[in-house]
Amino acid sequence: MKKIALQYPKIKYPMLLWLMAITACFTACRKEKADVRKDNRANTATRPLSTSRIINLAGYNQVAANGNTLTDPVVRDPNEVGGDRSTGTDFFPKNGYLEKSWQIPQELFGKTEGLEFKFGYIGPSSFGPREFTMPAIRETYNKPMDYYLLPTQMANGLPNYVRVERSVVQPSKADHFKIRIINLTSPITTAVASPRGPIESLVGPVTLTYADGTPVSAQTSNITNEQQTSDYVELPYGSYQFKVLTANGRQVPGASPTDGTFGVIDPPTSTVGISLNGTVTSAKLTFAPMMSYQPGGVYTIVVTPCNFNYLQNSILQASGAFQNAFHIVTDVSAPANTTYCRVQGVNALPGNDQVGFKINGQPLSAGLGYGEASAYSSYIQGDYTIDAVNAAGNVLASISQTFRNNQNYTLWLYPDAAGKAQILFVPNNLSGMVSVGGTPQDGSQGIVTTNYAFNKRFLNFSPDNPYITFTYDNGRPVSANMQPGVLKIGEPYNNEILLFYRAYEVMAYRSAPDVVPGTWARDIEVLKSVSFVANPALYTTPGRDIPIQEPGIYTVALIGRSGAGVPDAEKAKLIIVKHNK
Incomplete structure (x- = not known):
């Protein structure tokens, strides 16, 4: 059989090199296509x-x-579709x-x-x-x-x-923010048909305060209508609930609550108006938003008339009314906090006063009595050694921990079952978020965020009480089987927002994994809701009733010892630590 030779076109050597170079170029230049991201801005023009x-x-x-x-x-x-x-x-x-x-x-x-x-x-x-x-x-x-x-x-x-x-100039300290107050108050001319009475007068000099009524600064105090604008002051960044007080101590309501409930006012007191047991009344609390003021931010609080609703009757028919209120205006938006965190310490070690915390050898706090919490300090993210020391400077306990940016931490010094001092590092959630039913395992858990939170978490630092269940006085458990020095897994906070309608008590029960709530610990004094009011004089000075509780982000902790022979000063008790100012 005659073989047939296959004929290929002849390619000259220079042309071959050229084809190889082109092929290599296309191969090298080929890249994976990047994800196409849609720009969702309403206007993309510069x-x-x-x-x-x-x-x-x-x-x-x-x-x-x-x-x-x-x-x-x-x-x-507005009655048409899309109107x-x-x-x-x-x-x-x-x-x-x-x-x-x-x-x-x-x-x-x-x-x-x-x-x-x-x-x-x-x-x-x-x-x-x-x-x-x-x-x-x-x-x-x-x-x-x-x-x-x-x-x-x-x-x-x-x-x-x-x-x-x-001002568009950032604070002189990198972990601070700037804030001022502007007084543009004016008498309100409209009448209301409220069964509670006419609108109160909130005009004249105003003062910027913290949540407990303590003035922020002399520069932001007693600002008159004639002066109008205060100087800016610098404060450490963090979560604050600023309030505005008149010269006679009345609280000016805040504008723009995230929950419409708090946009209803009681005209004669400017507090939150509610209908309770068929009667229009007051919740005894004046709305003031909690907010995170970040490093580098610049803010103005301006007081001027604002439109609210008020209840005309107990069946929740509402009407509009103006009252002087304060708005929070951002003058300079803070950059993302990629650097700083906030840290405080709590002494829950019985029999030890004048305790201090050191972080990388530098004092966070000193002179903390038993059951006391320190103020917050700012730290740069990174790895740290934390020491708890006594009055003589001797180390009681030590841990190593990583601090992460934009976080809030509490260091708890407490005894273990053997009586040895330990430090528990606890991250706090100051966002105001809380779960409202469902379970995180199946994705059905609902989360709500409010700028007027009543969030509480519960911890057990009493070594003689291996399981503690916290309840309210109606017997409903709010945190079950808390073990000493062990954090609750999952959502740790309870948002008891409806509890400002009635007084309540926090109680401790000795429980077990299969017995909840267990037996009431009669030796542990109950905690009354009014204990969450930091400064009763904030209400009594202008002749107001003390509220049932105040909003905030709290930890309720059981500390101390139980059993025979325990000194009175060291017996188990409930304490409150508030994490926003």
């Missing part, structure tokens, strides 16, 4: 911003600049409405001699703000300005707006 800002506290939703309308002016019937939605515009792409805070784009100033704004309101409410035109403003790059629009329709003596310079 738009440089000026240093001038509109702070809209009056409820305007329409604005025109030099005669050009920037918002959506179409009136829609509550507006069409986005170039400057307000989200819904076409002027928002609470608007930093004016540079392009609007352009080369004009001034920028004249006309503000208005379109909507179903008859209480909307009156239309007004702001005199022409100019951009001042070296002096960032805020223009606060005020609700003149329900108050006497308020101008349509005020012009206030703001």
